[in-house]
Structure formats: structure tokens, C-alpha cells
Amino acid sequence: MNSLERLVYMANQIAREFATRGEEAAALATADHIDHFWDPRMKAMIFERLEAPDHGLSPIAARALTGLRDQGAPPSQTRATEFNAVDETGGSDAG
Amino acid sequence: MAFLSQEDFGTPASPAEEMVTLVIDGRAVAVPAGTSVMRAATQIGAQIPKLCATDNMAAFGSCRLCLVEIEGAKGTPASCTTPVAEGMIVHTQTPRLEQLRRGVMELYISDHPLDCLTCSANGDCELQDQAGAVGLRDVRYGYAGEHHLGLPMDVSNPYFDFDPSKCIVCSRCVRACDEVQGTFALTIDGRGFASKVSAGLPSDDFMSSECVSCGACVQACPTATLQEKAVREIGVPERAVVTTCAYCGVGCTFRAEMRGEQLVRMVPWKDGKANRGHSCVKGRFAWGYAHHKERILNPMIRESIDQPWREVSWEEALGHAASELKRIQAKYGQRSIGGITSSRCTNEETFLVQKLVRQGFGNNNVDTCARVCHSPTGYGLKTTFGTSAGTQDFDSVDFCDVMMVIGANPTDGHPVFASRMKQRLRAGAKLIVIDPRRIDMVRSPHIEAAHHLPLRPGTNVAVLTALAHVVVTEGLADEDFIRTRCDWDEYQDWAAFVSDERHSPEFLAPVTGVDPAELRAAARLYATGGNAAIYYGLGVTEHSQGSSTVMAIANLAMATGNIGREGVGVNPLRGQNNVQGACDMGSFPHELSGYRHISDAETRALFEADWGVPLDAEPGLRIPNMLDAAVDGVFKAIYIQGEDILQSDPNTAHVSAGLEAMDCVIVHDLFLNETANYAHVFLPGSTFLEKDGTFTNAERRIQLVRKVMTPLNGYEDWEVTQELARALGLDWNYAHPSEIMDEVARLTPTFANVSFEKLDALGSMQWPATAATPEGTPVMHMEGFVRGKGKFVVTDYVPTDEKTGPRFPLLLTTGRILSHYNVGAQTRRTANTAWHPEDRLEIHPLDAENRGLKDGDWTRLARRAGETTLRCLVTERVAPGVVYTTFHHPATQANVVTTDYSDWATNCPEYKVTAVQVTPSNGPTGWQEGYEALSERSRRIEAVAAE
Known part of the structure; x- marks a missing residue:
């Protein structure tokens, strides 16, 4: 698979993983994940792909990317990306 | 810090909390209930002679040398098997005991060669020491009768010899194999005078037995019966330095025992909190790669990968690398270059590589080999518990x-x-x-x-x-x-x-x-x-x-x-020695040290203030994305420290295509590894024996790596990275890795209380080490989860897209073997190849029979991505429909067949599921032949002209 095919595959794979949350929540989580883990060129490539009628993106992935492109990053959805909000200084780890 | 030997208390410590007071040789001593008289005596400095007792095994009571007298008790009990009692009065040195001990020792020596002056253990032999301690001056029995002298030695193991003529049948080796290692490979064969240590059947030698060469028996032996070949060849060590093993994520600490600058042996450090005095065949014995003839000691450059390498000065190599990196960025943009940190290097080296990328390259294109092993651990445990690490100590x-x-x-x-x-x-x-x-x-x-x-x-x-x-x-x-x-x-x-x-x-x-x-x-x-x-x-x-x-x-x-x-x-059991540490140090392209996301302005500001440059707020490229971008022509240069991505990463053809598409590949390693076949600059690396720093093991334990010898290449790896940074114009002036750790501590809350000084004093620390937990945290989430409430995440099973079918009906899964480490770059250059000279394909008898294969036959392992050949091992260890192989040998290149599929969250490759076909083979594949030719061509080094 070439780079673009891989990005489409990755976006669909992320979306599929969040699918149990329902389409709206899954789309937000997918957008959140892509925003936090993809480099700018990858994001630009997938946004460009989104324009193509046969983009190959699943409905959740397409909705996520449309939202990310048009409205920017959503509030943190997955907690996995709330890394900096977590107090890791050991307050709760005594012992 | 120099240590020669550690005190042996004879029997293990008792875990009891209740204390018992007794009197030994007129001195009162309080010890936990259940402690042996021998251990209690040792604690107050009384030296009770012993041969079969050692404090990492249960008392055995066979040598009869540690006898004591106890007031009110009959006879002369063995102090190793006698527990203390309240008010007990013990005498360890009396005329009666002296006579008894001398008599026992006389019997031992009557069947032991008197070649102390020429014995390889001279000066490091417990039998010799104890004979002196009991005052043996004469052996009355002569050597005319039956004896065990002159029995043939077993030299089959590549690392140690077994000389039965020196054996006193104390059973320490057998007990070490049973109690410490748990392999049960050794036994005492025969009874009475015929008793002898045996590695299984009479026909077995050590090499053909079930022995796993952990070295526990050699360490336990009180004589020269089981001894390292290196000691026989080099001599008894004269000094020792405690350091941390550079193999797996267990993080064993060892005494590196030296003569001058020559390493004689690695002996597990009893106070090591990760290994508690035990070792494996890799850490104990497989360090010969450090002096292997294939090690590259001079920097080299070349214009293109079809040219031979040209040895140059450090100055020229670093200047060339820096100039290429600058040229490429000027032409292709700031994000066109990146770097890869290594889980085999120290925390300090890793921290510097990611700092070089972020501060010097001005982007976040840094990744680490944890991408291909434990990146999902970071994501998964951070999400659910709040911390990207295992929860316990060992x-x-x-x-x-x-x-x-x-x-x-x-x-x-x-x-x-x-x-x-x-x-x-x-x-x-x-x-x-x-x-x-x-x-x-x-x-x-x-x-x-x-x-x-x-x-x-x-x-x-x-x-x-x-x-x-x-x-x-x-x-x-x-x-x-x-x-x-x-x-x-x-x-x-x-x-x-x-x-x-x-x-x-x-x-x-x-x-x-x-x-x-x-x-x-x-x-x-x-x-x-x-x-x-x-x-x-x-x-x-x-x-x-x-x-x-x-x-x-x-x-x-x-x-x-x-x-x-x-x-x-x-x-999580981490694969390489510093996987945890490499991740902690900010090696991932989306986060800074301590797992803080790069998009967070507050965290970025902290680093920006310290480093004096603005940082890119966008995540960088992961390794597979770097390779994709390289194939696309927009990622043109990479600095790879201590990793061999060509051999370790999936879909070898894609990795090679990515590397080949780059203008400048800088490999910083010990050897011309497989990735170096595609490199333009080679910077020689240093081994763990040649550097100071820290590794962090699977239990978050930070331990010191101490330099035991001068780097053969002239520089520790952190110094090389520093020089590259300077060549790029950065004002780095670290004088010692401890200063790098001070910077990590300054910028990383979970490491706030970590310093080399504290690590030296405490032996090790498990992060988080903060003001609240100044000496570290052995068990996490005791009172509450780091993230607050533990998070349950719905995980729906999604079948992999890698499917078996008529063309590829078997599932291949890959893994490793005891004697080799990762891509084998180190262990293949040691005698460990005696156990595993090649990768084999494990296949179930049913699948083998269906294909007309028998054990040892050459097979062709094929998938859409490529094919390779290797010999098969027919075994029921794998289920029907599943085949298995290791990836330790570049001649096999198991990753030629592995796929592009990867973890949805982290892109960790799906090494464990590849649909394949296996057929009989009569020769190497086209890929193997082509790669061998490329490899040979690429490793040429231009002869230096005589001046």
C-alpha cells in the first residue's frame, strides 16, 4: 500500500475501533486521535483525500476528518490524549 | 566504586518480623526468628567455616564444616541448618570444633588435587580459604587408594568447564540449578564414594544437557570444578565495578570483574534489586561482542551506498553529517529530517537524541524502537490507569x-x-x-x-x-x-x-x-x-x-x-534493556519526557525556556510514516542511534526502499548493521561497558551503568551526539551524563528526585520519584490511580485484516529465543551461536507431513510481501495451522514476509499474525541472493593508503 492508501487504512482502522461508541462520539474520538498523533503532512494528505468522491473512508472516519478540518480539534475525547492534564507527580502513588 | 566480593551470610535472610536474641561467642545478637545460627554469627563477624552453604539457597547441611557447640544441646550441630532460639548460647570456635573441622577438611583434601599454585582458581577458591581457616597442615591418608583425580574434563560448554577431579560434591551447583534457576538440569549421580555431579544421562555433557548456561552453578561452585573459561585463560580478576546489563528489560546488575582494562567475567550482583544475584546466558557470558573483530572503531563516510566506505576523522564525519542535514533541510524543509533513539542506549543518550531533533532539527520527527514493541503499552496503560508503565516491582x-x-x-x-x-x-x-x-x-x-x-x-x-x-x-x-x-x-x-x-x-x-x-x-x-x-x-x-x-x-x-x-x-515485560527509559525520555514524536503531549503550551514553554528555542507544537512522524514519507520523496535524512530497522522492522522491502530514497542516512552503531548497508555516514558506537549513564527496566527501576573500560572508538555515545549537535551549531556543554540526568529531572516531574548521586547511594530508584516519594515508587496506584478514577474502556474484538486463505493458509508468528537478543547484532558475535546458529521455522507435524517436510529440511516461507528460506523444526510446540520463527539472523530476514498491518492506535507492527505458505525449498530466494550481494558490496571499506 502506498502512503495515501495507508493513511486511509489507518483512519478507517481508528474509526472502527471507536465504533461501539456510536457514530457521533466515535467521530469525535477519531478526530481527537488523529489530531494528537498524526504529523501535519499526514493530516494535509488525508484532508486532500477527503475531497475525492471515492476517498475510501468509512462514514465515521469521513465525519471525523471533516470535523477536524472544518472545526479544528475537538475537546479531548479519549482521555488517552489528556496526557498533560494528569497529575503524574506521584500524589496518588505514595507507597 | 569498586567491589571485589560480597559477604556471604551462608543462608538466606528470614522474612520473620519477630526478633530473637542469642549469644554467640560471648556477644549478644538479635535476629529475626528463623534465622540460622550461621547467618546470625556472620552478622556479628564470626567466621564459621563452610563449604556447602551460601546465602542464595536453602541450607543443606552436607559439608559438616560449619559445626558449632550450643550450650545445653547434644553434639555439634551444623550451624547452617540450626535455627536460632531465644537465649541460645553458641560457641563457634572451640578446641573440639577445631579438631572436628580439621578432620573433615582433611578428608576433602585427601581426594582433591594439590595443584593450588597452578590452579586457575588460586586466590579465589573457597576450599583453599577454608582449608586455611581450619588450620589444615597435613593430610594423613595419602593418594594411593581410590580417588577421583585425573577424571576427564567436560569442556563442551563454550563459556565454562567442568573438572570433576576438583569436585567436593557439595551439591551447590545442583541446588543452584534447582532453587535459583529452576531448570533441574543437574543431579548427583551415584551414592557414597561414587557420587558425582551429572548433567542428565551418563551420555550427556553440559552442552547436550538441558543446562541453559545461566551460570548459577559456576557462581555457586566453591572450587575450580565449574569455572569460566575466561578465568582459566586470563586469570583471577583484581577489581570489580557494579554495572547494569545491556540485554533484556529485566535489568540485571552485575559485577564486571576486571584485570586492568580487560573484562574477565560478569558476576551477578547479589544486591541487584531486579535480579537478586541471578543471571542468564546473555548477561553472564555473552559480552564478547565488545571486542569482536567486526566492530567499527573509526568514523566513515561515502557519497552513495554503492561506494565503499572511507575512514575519516571524527571532525570530518561530524562536519559532513551536519552539513548534509543543513543542506537537506534548506532544500526540502524543516520537517524533512528526523532521528531514531535506541532502547539499547542509556536514558541520557536517548534524551540527547530527542533533544537534538527537537532543538536542533526544529521538528518532532523522533521515534524509538518501542514503536515496534511496547508502544501499545504506553497508550493502553496511560488511558486506563494514567501512567505509561507497569504497576509493580519484580x-x-x-x-x-x-x-x-x-x-x-x-x-x-x-x-x-x-x-x-x-x-x-x-x-x-x-x-x-x-x-x-x-x-x-x-x-x-x-x-x-x-x-x-x-x-x-x-x-x-x-x-x-x-x-x-x-x-x-x-x-x-x-x-x-x-x-x-x-x-x-x-x-x-x-x-x-x-x-x-x-x-x-x-x-x-x-x-x-x-x-x-x-x-x-x-x-x-x-x-x-x-x-x-x-x-x-x-x-x-x-x-x-x-x-x-x-x-x-x-x-x-x-x-x-x-x-x-x-x-x-x-x-509488561519489556523486550530490550531500556525500552521503558527510551519512552520515558520523550522519544515518541508526540510527547516530551514524562509522557507530556507536545501540543501542551505549558509543557512546551518549560522546555523552550530551558533550551532557548521555540518547539514545534505538531506531532512528528513515526518510524513507518518516516519511511512512507521517504518513499514519497519528502523525508530525506535520518540519524539512527543503536537501532537496526532494516532487520527489526516489518516489510523489509519497504524499509529498504525508504532508506534508499534518503539523501543522508547516519548510522551510529557498534557494527556495520543491516541498516548501515543504506547509510552514508557511519559513527562508531560504544558498548555499555564503555559508558556512564542509566537504564530503566521493566519495573520502572532506574539503575546506573558504570564505565568499566575506555571506549575503543574514543567516545561514549552521548559525546558523539553532543559533537553532532555542536557541529549543527548548538551550544551543548555536558561534561558527564549526570548533568543530562539533572536536566531530565529539572524538566520531568516524575524524575524530579532522580540524580546519579541518589542512584549511587540507593542502588536504584523506581519512578515516580518526587518530593512525595523521594526514593521512588515500587508499586503504583496504591491509594488511587494516577489519572484519578480507573477507566474501563470498551474493547470490541476486530479481526485482523491479515487473513489466511488457499494461497497462504498458515499463520506465522515471530519471537525470540533465550540465547539471542533482538536482531542478534550482539549475540551473533558471541559463542551463543552454538545454541542457535540459524533461525528455524517451527511447524506442527501435521502441517509438515502435508507438505512433505521432515525435521531440518529447507523450506520456502512465502507471503504477498516477499519470501525467504530457512530450515524447519517439526514440533508440537506450535498448533496445527501455526508456524513460528525467530528474527535473529539477517540471512533469514523473517521480516521479509511480515506485513504493513499495525496497531490502530500506535502503528506497532502486527508481527504476530502473517498469513503464509510453507513449501519445500532447494535454495535461497531471489531476495536473499540479491540482499547478500548488496550487503557484501555495501560493507566494503576503502584501504587506507600508506603515507
Whole structure:
């Protein structure tokens, strides 16, 4: 698979993983994940792909990317990306 | 810091809290109840002679040298087997005892060669010392009678010899093999005078026996009977330096015993909190690569990869590299270059590489080899618990009642910790193994798994969800724990999800291939068997649902309350020595040290103030994305420290295409590895013996690596990175790695209290080490989860897209073997190749028969991505339909066939599931022939003209 095919595959794979949350929540989580883990060129490539009628993106992935492109990053959805909000200084780890 | 020997207290410490006071040689001493008289005496400095006793094994009482007199007691009991008692009065030196001990020693010496002056153990022999201690001056019996002198030596093992003529049959070697290592390879054959140490059948020598060459027997031997060949060749060491092993994630500490600058042997450090004085064949013996003739010691450059290498000065090599990096960035943009840190290098070296990328390159294109192993652990545990790390220390296993081992093969991958696990299992803990292969821990001497769930590769999430289904639907969840410690609403959503009938063991059996009754029994045991701990490895992470599997494991632990105390927890077994540390140090392209996301302005500001440059707020490229971008022509240069991505990363053809597309590949390594075939600059690296720094092991334990010899290449690796940074114009002036750690501590809350000084004083520290936990944190999440409430995450099983079919009907899974480490760059350059000279393809007898294959035949392993050839090993260890191989040898290149599929969250490759076909073969594939030719061509080094 070439780079673009891989990005489409990755976006669909992320979306599929969040699918149990329902389409709206899954789309937000997918957008959140892509925003936090993809480099700018990858994001630009997938946004460009989104324009193509046969983009190959699943409905959740397409909705996520449309939202990310048009409205920017959503509030943190997955907690996995709330890394900096977590107090890791050991307050709760005594012992 | 120099140590020569450690005091041996003769018997292990007693764990009792109750204290007992007694009088030994007129001095009162208080010790825990259950302590032996020998240990109590040693604690006050009394020297009781001994031969069969040593403090890492239970007392045996066979040598009869440690006799004492106890007032009011009959006879002269052995002090090693006699426990202390309140008010006991002991005499360790009396005329009667002296006479008895001398008599016993006289008998030993009457059947022992008197060649002390020429013996290789002269000066390092307990028998010699004890003969002196008891005052033996004469042997009355002569040597005319029957004796054991002159028996042939067993020199079959590449690292140590067995000389039975020097054996005193103290059984320390046999007991070490049993109690410490747990292999039970040795025994005492025969009785009375005919007693002798035997490695199995009379026809067996050490090499052909089940011995795993951990070295415990050699360490235990009080004479020169079992001795390292290196000591015979070089002589007895004169000094020792304590340092940390550079092999797996266990992080054993060793005494590097030296003569001058020559390493004589590595002896496990008894006070090492990770290994507790034990070792494996790699750490103990496989360090010869440090002086291997193929090691590259001079920097080299070349314009293109079809040219031979040209040796140049450090100045020229670094200047050329810096100028190329600048040229490429000027032409292709700031994000056109990047770097890869190494889990084999120190924390300090890793921190510098990511700093070079962020501060010097001005982007976040830095990644680490954890991408291809434990990146899902970081994601999964951060999401559920709040911390990207295992929850326990290794000592925790001593309090465990049920062990669940998932996708890990500890006896091969983490052998020293496997021995600890086996000790606990022999003491009564129960074992559940979830693995497609019948790994050694399923059944080995005195160990048998209560349940082995041989799942179909790729179905981890389904099996874990089925286990959770049983826990919830049978009412085995720990509701009190969940209500107190976790988000109750999220738990209810998760519980409803797993309770669905489609997640029952029976419904999922056709998918997982696991017997539902066995799975239910395993779930019940895990949930109700007492303290239950999960240990997992790359069989969990290296899947398209690797992160989901980690979260499913965390769900299971939280649902049963098995988190937040000793004996329980979720424990990732890290593959390489510093996987944890490399991740901690900010090696991932989306986060800074301490797992703080690069998009966070506050965190960035902290680093920007310290480093004096603005940082890119956007995540950088992961390794596979770097290679994709290279093929696309927009990623043109890379600095790779201590990694061999061509051999270790999936889909070799794609990796080579990516490397080949770059203008400047800088490889910083010990050897011309496979990646270096595509390199333009080679910077010679230093071994762990030649550098100062720290490694962080699988239990978050930070330990010092101490330099024991001068780097053969002239520089420690952190110095090379510093020089490259300077060549790029950065004002770096670190004088010692401790200053780098000070910077890490300054910028990373979880390392706030870490310093070389503290590590030296304490021996080690487990992060978080903060003002609240100044000496570190052995067990995490004791009072509450780091993230607050534990998070249950619904993990729906999604089958991998890698499917078997008529063309590729078998599932290939890959892994490692005891004697080799990762890509084998180090271990292939040691005598460890005696055990594993080549990668073999394990195939079930049924599958072999269907293909007309017999054991040892050459096979062609094919998939869409490519094909390779290797010999097969017909074994029932793999299930029908599954084949297995290792990736230690570049001639095989198992990754020629592995796929592009990867974990959805982290892009960790799906090494564990590849649909393949296996057929008989009569020769290497075109890829192998082509690669061999390329490799030969690429490794040419131009002869230096005579001046």
C-alpha cells in the first residue's frame, strides 16, 4: 500500500475501533486521535483525500476528518490524549 | 566504586518480623526468628567455616564444616541448618570444633588435587580459604587408594568447564540449578564414594544437557570444578565495578570483574534489586561482542551506498553529517529530517537524541524502537490507569497467588525473572498461560500451568473479553474496589458490553479456538484465586489491536480488584534493556519526557525556556510514516542511534526502499548493521561497558551503568551526539551524563528526585520519584490511580485484516529465543551461536507431513510481501495451522514476509499474525541472493593508503 492508501487504512482502522461508541462520539474520538498523533503532512494528505468522491473512508472516519478540518480539534475525547492534564507527580502513588 | 566480593551470610535472610536474641561467642545478637545460627554469627563477624552453604539457597547441611557447640544441646550441630532460639548460647570456635573441622577438611583434601599454585582458581577458591581457616597442615591418608583425580574434563560448554577431579560434591551447583534457576538440569549421580555431579544421562555433557548456561552453578561452585573459561585463560580478576546489563528489560546488575582494562567475567550482583544475584546466558557470558573483530572503531563516510566506505576523522564525519542535514533541510524543509533513539542506549543518550531533533532539527520527527514493541503499552496503560508503565516491582511476584502470562515467553525473553516466577510457582502459586504456543512455562520440571489457553493468533481481545464475560456474568467482579477506585458509570457500560452473549467463551470459541470450559475455569481462578498478577509481552502488543488488548488486560485487573497492592498488577515485560527509559525520555514524536503531549503550551514553554528555542507544537512522524514519507520523496535524512530497522522492522522491502530514497542516512552503531548497508555516514558506537549513564527496566527501576573500560572508538555515545549537535551549531556543554540526568529531572516531574548521586547511594530508584516519594515508587496506584478514577474502556474484538486463505493458509508468528537478543547484532558475535546458529521455522507435524517436510529440511516461507528460506523444526510446540520463527539472523530476514498491518492506535507492527505458505525449498530466494550481494558490496571499506 502506498502512503495515501495507508493513511486511509489507518483512519478507517481508528474509526472502527471507536465504533461501539456510536457514530457521533466515535467521530469525535477519531478526530481527537488523529489530531494528537498524526504529523501535519499526514493530516494535509488525508484532508486532500477527503475531497475525492471515492476517498475510501468509512462514514465515521469521513465525519471525523471533516470535523477536524472544518472545526479544528475537538475537546479531548479519549482521555488517552489528556496526557498533560494528569497529575503524574506521584500524589496518588505514595507507597 | 569498586567491589571485589560480597559477604556471604551462608543462608538466606528470614522474612520473620519477630526478633530473637542469642549469644554467640560471648556477644549478644538479635535476629529475626528463623534465622540460622550461621547467618546470625556472620552478622556479628564470626567466621564459621563452610563449604556447602551460601546465602542464595536453602541450607543443606552436607559439608559438616560449619559445626558449632550450643550450650545445653547434644553434639555439634551444623550451624547452617540450626535455627536460632531465644537465649541460645553458641560457641563457634572451640578446641573440639577445631579438631572436628580439621578432620573433615582433611578428608576433602585427601581426594582433591594439590595443584593450588597452578590452579586457575588460586586466590579465589573457597576450599583453599577454608582449608586455611581450619588450620589444615597435613593430610594423613595419602593418594594411593581410590580417588577421583585425573577424571576427564567436560569442556563442551563454550563459556565454562567442568573438572570433576576438583569436585567436593557439595551439591551447590545442583541446588543452584534447582532453587535459583529452576531448570533441574543437574543431579548427583551415584551414592557414597561414587557420587558425582551429572548433567542428565551418563551420555550427556553440559552442552547436550538441558543446562541453559545461566551460570548459577559456576557462581555457586566453591572450587575450580565449574569455572569460566575466561578465568582459566586470563586469570583471577583484581577489581570489580557494579554495572547494569545491556540485554533484556529485566535489568540485571552485575559485577564486571576486571584485570586492568580487560573484562574477565560478569558476576551477578547479589544486591541487584531486579535480579537478586541471578543471571542468564546473555548477561553472564555473552559480552564478547565488545571486542569482536567486526566492530567499527573509526568514523566513515561515502557519497552513495554503492561506494565503499572511507575512514575519516571524527571532525570530518561530524562536519559532513551536519552539513548534509543543513543542506537537506534548506532544500526540502524543516520537517524533512528526523532521528531514531535506541532502547539499547542509556536514558541520557536517548534524551540527547530527542533533544537534538527537537532543538536542533526544529521538528518532532523522533521515534524509538518501542514503536515496534511496547508502544501499545504506553497508550493502553496511560488511558486506563494514567501512567505509561507497569504497576509493580519484580519482588511483587513473591506475593502472587495466580499468575496470568499472556503473549510472553519469560524463560526465553526474560529468563532471570522467569526463574523468580518459577520459584513462586513451585511454592504453590497457580499459572494461567494464554499463548498460541506451548511455551516452556506451560510444563517444565515442577511447573505445570493450571490452564493453557492456546488461542488462535490475532484473537487476544476476544479471549480477554470472554474472560471478562465470565467475571461479570458469574458475579466475580470486585464491586467494592470498582466503586471506590474506578469510574462506576464507565464500568457499567463496560460490564453491559462484556456481558453480551456474543462475548461468551462458548460463542467466541470458533473464533479463538479456545476450549470454553478451560477459559471459564481460567477466569474463575484469576478472579478468585487470591492475589492475581498479569504478565504480558509482545504477543499482546504486536497486533492490529495491541492497544486494545492492553486496555482489555487493564479492565480485567480493575474488575477483579487486582491492582494497587503487592502480588497483583499489570506487568509488561519489556523486550530490550531500556525500552521503558527510551519512552520515558520523550522519544515518541508526540510527547516530551514524562509522557507530556507536545501540543501542551505549558509543557512546551518549560522546555523552550530551558533550551532557548521555540518547539514545534505538531506531532512528528513515526518510524513507518518516516519511511512512507521517504518513499514519497519528502523525508530525506535520518540519524539512527543503536537501532537496526532494516532487520527489526516489518516489510523489509519497504524499509529498504525508504532508506534508499534518503539523501543522508547516519548510522551510529557498534557494527556495520543491516541498516548501515543504506547509510552514508557511519559513527562508531560504544558498548555499555564503555559508558556512564542509566537504564530503566521493566519495573520502572532506574539503575546506573558504570564505565568499566575506555571506549575503543574514543567516545561514549552521548559525546558523539553532543559533537553532532555542536557541529549543527548548538551550544551543548555536558561534561558527564549526570548533568543530562539533572536536566531530565529539572524538566520531568516524575524524575524530579532522580540524580546519579541518589542512584549511587540507593542502588536504584523506581519512578515516580518526587518530593512525595523521594526514593521512588515500587508499586503504583496504591491509594488511587494516577489519572484519578480507573477507566474501563470498551474493547470490541476486530479481526485482523491479515487473513489466511488457499494461497497462504498458515499463520506465522515471530519471537525470540533465550540465547539471542533482538536482531542478534550482539549475540551473533558471541559463542551463543552454538545454541542457535540459524533461525528455524517451527511447524506442527501435521502441517509438515502435508507438505512433505521432515525435521531440518529447507523450506520456502512465502507471503504477498516477499519470501525467504530457512530450515524447519517439526514440533508440537506450535498448533496445527501455526508456524513460528525467530528474527535473529539477517540471512533469514523473517521480516521479509511480515506485513504493513499495525496497531490502530500506535502503528506497532502486527508481527504476530502473517498469513503464509510453507513449501519445500532447494535454495535461497531471489531476495536473499540479491540482499547478500548488496550487503557484501555495501560493507566494503576503502584501504587506507600508506603515507
